[in-house]
Amino acid sequence: MAAWGRRSSGPCLVRGDGLMGAGSVVAISNTRDVVFHRGGWFPFVIREVGDLRIELGAGAAADHSPRTFSFPISAAHLDVIRADLARHLMLWSAILRLCEAAGISRPLDEGAAVALLDPILLGTPNEANAYLRRVSRADHLLVAHGADIELLDRGEFLAALRDATVADDRDRVDEHRRSRSHGRCVPKLTALDEGVLNYCGHLLQTVGPPTRRPDIVDPGLLPDTMRVVATTEQASAGATLPRGGESLEDHQKLGREWQRLTDRVEGALRATYPELSDHAIESLCWLMCFEAPSHASA
Numbered sequence: 016m017a018a019w020g021r022r023s024s025g026p027c028l029v030r031g032d033g034l035m036g037a038g039s040v041v042a043i044s045n046t047r048d049v050v051f052h053r054g055g056w057f058p059f060v061i062r063e064v065g066d067l068r069i070e071l072g073a074g075a076a077a078d079h080s081p082r083t084f085s086f087p088i089s090a091a092h093l094d095v096i097r098a099d100l101a102r103h104l105m106l107w108s109a110i111l112r113l114c115e116a117a118g119i120s121r122p123l124d125e126g127a128a129v130a131l132l133d134p135i136l137l138g139t140p141n142e143a144n145a146y147l148r149r150v151s152r153a154d155h156l157l158v159a160h161g162a163d164i165e166l167l168d169r170g171e172f173l174a175a176l177r178d179a180t181v182a183d184d185r186d187r188v189d190e191h192r193r194s195r196s197h198g199r200c201v202p203k204l205t206a207l208d209e210g211v212l213n214y215c216g217h218l219l220q221t222v223g224p225p226t227r228r229p230d231i232v233d234p235g236l237l238p239d240t241m242r243v244v245a246t247t248e249q250a251s252a253g254a255t256l257p258r259g260g261e262s263l264e265d266h267q268k269l270g271r272e273w274q275r276l277t278d279r280v281e282g283a284l285r286a287t288y289p290e291l292s293d294h295a296i297e298s299l300c301w302l303m304c305f306e307a308p309s310h311a312s313a
Contacts (some may be wrong), residue, residue: 047062047063048061051097051121051268057103057181057286058103058110060088066087067093069092071084071085072084073110084128089132092137102136103173104162107153107156108152109150109151110128112152127301130269134146140173144172149296157179158191159185159187163177166245204292204294206236211240212298213231213299215299215302243288249303251280254276254303256276257272273304
């Protein structure tokens, strides 16, 4: 099974060769149509009871059956997914990490998923690249589909994917991993990074919602770690996130508020602790968004 996803366990959506025409609409039930699919493991777009949703298979349930996730998108997002392979891959790379975070039984965090849409699909090239640099992503998926490694390492994702392919190359991923295992381009973490990542439960893994684990932080690092956490909490003080709505507009509102809170926290951390790694900052931003109290959507 591919490391970066699984096909939906629902009705067959593609021809035997795994390909579907870019303009195809295939009925899979009385209420669900496939509107666009590139083939293979790619996330596809469906129309369900009149609403557009992106759907993909990823991970597995406790019984090892594949899990299927979906969340709402707009017609503007569909237009970009249909026309731009590079941005489709960038979105998939980020969505996959959210699916992994859902584990074997938790639901997809749809607010976080919707928050990916506008920056990656509708942002300028600089905005899309900058946003993807800040979020957890599956770089091996981009490598498999032909990303230029040097440009990928620099965070120039759109340029790296200029010659991307729909077909994946597993051998290329294996080669890339072997080169990394020999110590090339391995990011170094500072002691403060390790303290923060341990606090969030993300030092040894990057998937799953962050949790507060001061008990596993090195006692010598705990005071500095708690000062970083205090800065994070001050930046997010009073923030709430809308929850409970099911419409695309509700999810988009949550995505915007999620991004606004993330920007606040990230700005405070980069101003106060410029030495913190992107991974540590991302984990703290996620923690604050995950813990933010709810308010009813207007």
